[in-house]
Amino acid sequence: MSLLDPFIEDTALHMGLGHRARRLVEVLVDYIRSLPGGVEGLRQRFEQAGLGHEFPAGAPPHRLLASQFERIVGRAQLVEMARLAAFPTGMFAVVAADLLPGLIDVLEREAAEAAVAPVPARVPQVVTAPPRSLRGGALRGALWVVVAGALLCLTGWIHQKTRAPAGTMAQVAAVAAAERHQMPRLTLVVKDTGVDVRGRLPSEADRRRVWTALLAQYGQARVGGDIQRDPQTQSPRWLDRLIAVLPSLDHPGLALSFSGDAVNADLGRLPEAERVAVSDVLRRAFGHLPVTGLWDRGRVALAQLPEAHDPPQLAKALNKGIVRFEHKSPVLRADSMDTLRASALAIRAAGSQLRLEVGSHTDSLGGSDANLRLSQQRAEAVVAELRALGVPSSVLVPRGYGEDHPVADNRMEAGRERNRRIVYTVLQ
Known part of the structure; x- marks a missing residue:
């Protein structure tokens, strides 16, 4: 097991990053290894940024501020690394600055272990040349195989072009449609006259759960819209919590949309006091997800x-x-x-x-x-x-x-x- 694995596990646990820790550490490692000289190249970046005292020779770097980390890697590189790690730029800078000393120590220990690891000896193999007659027969046989394979490929290509263009295009379209519909989607718009719901969920059971909860809240005559069932859709992480908080979301003017794991609340048509109250409900229910529009x-x-x-x-x-x-x-x-x-x-x-x-x-x-x-x-x-x-x-x-x-x-x-x-x- 790589020395990075326990480092990533410790980062996930103690910094509360969960599964996102691995990608963040991988992005940092890739950046360091991309520099000429690796860790030594990073030390030179410290020098160039006027922070050589923070990474003295023969010692790991001191703990940095996020602003210092940005000076070392540059703003454009920081933004790109944050994008690759799927983190906000500022948050990535803070976490990376904190992790860097421990990560450098792990990389240097890995390099030291690789330097002293024994290299297995290669056993020379003796190859005996086949007789001339056998070599000639083998070459002729290989040539016929290549020719036959080319003819088969050409025949298959012609068959596809002349007999099955519609089927091929339909398959491509089906794959593209499946990729587009992988994310569960649901939109609720609360009005004075009731609620309108539209979306796409993976199962009939999920669809019925939402519809039944809305009927219980608003009544048969005040629920409109349509929820489609799509088995290609992923299971929504927010469904249980949405059903639990539906009674607290009966505020005409509220529009709430779910797309994948992202939640967006449109509260602009609510009075200010209601914006705060509804936002508090949504924070408690969906604060673990990317949620926008809260007050x-x-x-x-x-x-x-x-x-x-x-x-x-x-x-x-x-x-x-x-x-x-x-x-x-x-x-x-x-x-x-x-x-x-x-x-x-x-x-x-x-x-x-x-x-x-x-x-x-x-x-x-x-x-x-x-x-x-x-x-x-x-x-x-x-x-x-x-x-x-x-x-x-x-x-x-x-x-x-x-x-x-x-x-x-x-x-x-x-x-x-x-x-x-x-x-x-x-x-x-």
Whole structure:
């Protein structure tokens, strides 16, 4: 087993990346091995970026900030690596910067083991030439086989062209259709007169479950639309949770769509209070999936800022938003991205003269040193994502505070949830 395998397993467990850890590590490894000299080439990149002191000769690199990692690899390369790993750019930079020292150690140990591994000796083989008469017969036989094979291929090609073009095209079209329909899809539009549902699910049982739940919620006369059954469609990961929360989604004006694992909520026609309430329901139900269109009190406060607001008013509005992370991990949850996009837009509008500290706080579970490091990673993750969304680097300063400044009782989960927070502070 490769030394990378336990490293990937540890990354998946302790950073909350799950199955995504393997692809991320593979992208990093491919980048390092693509450099002239491999690890030594990476060390030269540190030197070129003015960060040679972070990777001294004969030692692994120190832990980096996401901004330092970006300086080393370059912005264009960072964006491409994040794309290949299927991560947001800022999040990829944070995780890669944290993993790099351990990954370098693994690669150097693998190289050392390969250098001392014994090379199996090759046993020379004695080949006896066949008699001249046998060689001539063999060559003539091989030539006839090649000619016969070519004639068969030509005949088959002519047959396909003249006899079965329609069938061939139909097969290609069927394959393409199957590929297009692999993702389960469902759209719900709630109206004053009821609900309209349309989509494609893999089985009749799935179709009936959705239809029965809607009939129970709205009644026979108020449910319209059509759900098609397609056995080529993958099983939806969201179906059970959707059926469980349907009673909480009876808000005329709401449009909710599922495509594969992605969830999009159109809440623009709801009153602001209902936007937040429905968003909270959707976060609890689908926060583990890529979900967009959600609101929170921070987005509402940012939308209500007066045109001529000052930096303290901006910070107050930003602090009403909630940024969520995977459990004990610096990985941002997908349901936080709408909040960060709205925050980035408001910060960019304030101008490059603004300076904000992005402070991260944790609960008290775990060791204090680990929590301090986790809080710094989370602050850097938020800063990296805001920078990726267009906020100038000079505006943001990440700082982790660990568990030292609680605002609620850590003995209760509700208190611990309040203590896990991002706080924006205006700097002079």
